[in-house]
Amino acid sequence: MKKIALFFVMAILLPLQACAADAKWEEGKHYRVLDEAATEQPEILEFFSFWCPHCYQFEPLVDEIKSKISDNTEFKKIHVNFMGFTEQSIQDDATRAMMVARAVKQEDALNAAIFDYIHKQRASVTGMKDLRNIFVVNGVDNAEFDKLSNSFGVNNMMKRNNKVLENYRQYVRGVPNFIVNGRYQAQFTSDMSEDDIVELIVWLSKQD
Secondary structure: OHHHHHHHHHHHHHHHHHHHHHHHOOEOOOEEEOOOOOOOOOEEEEEEOOOOHHHHHHHHHHHHHHHHOOOOOEEEEEEOOOOOOOOHHHHHHHHHHHHHHHHOOOHHHHHHHHHHHHHHOOOOOOOHHHHHHHHHHOOOOHHHHHHHHOOHHHHHHHHHHHHHHHHHOOOOOOOOEEEEOOOEEEOOOOOOOHHHHHHHHHHHOOOO
16 A cells, blocks of 8 residues: 555656756746757757857866767757957868867867867967867877868868858857757856756757
8 A cells, every 4th residue: 555655646746846847947047949940859059169268168068968968869069150269260270170070080089179279278279280280189190180171071061060050140149059959049047057057958958
């Protein structure tokens, strides 16, 4: 009898717990619903800039988000080129370098190296030469970098990055910026902790 009673208590509590989690996040305060079609598969887009100090500080949270989302949720970084820290052409070079990192399947490590070069070493990126040097120091062959940076595959990835940026540009006016499942834009309030930010984005990834 006690087991049956416990089952009914749990059956009541679980939906209540789910409702409590949903109630924690308010539309218009913690997220915005965009006038866009939802993606077919769960997807998190992080719009960021290597030059943005907040994006640099956000990297540990990005790692935590990746560790908590479902296996069928794709997390993709979209590099922007509209920041005022440096010329657009140099920002485009950084986007291309990120695609080279993606092509050699070392995106996380090489992104971290670019971030560290700019924010930890306080060094300036003036173009592809500096980015190539960062990659070479981190184990990428110099000739391979040059070959890939002008390859058909990297050119296509670059176009896809910029196309996504163009599609959502009306919503992305600053970074870091997260658009989830094509129709939810995360909004962070001053009272949110780092755990709250992670929880919000993971929760949004589970919404239709």
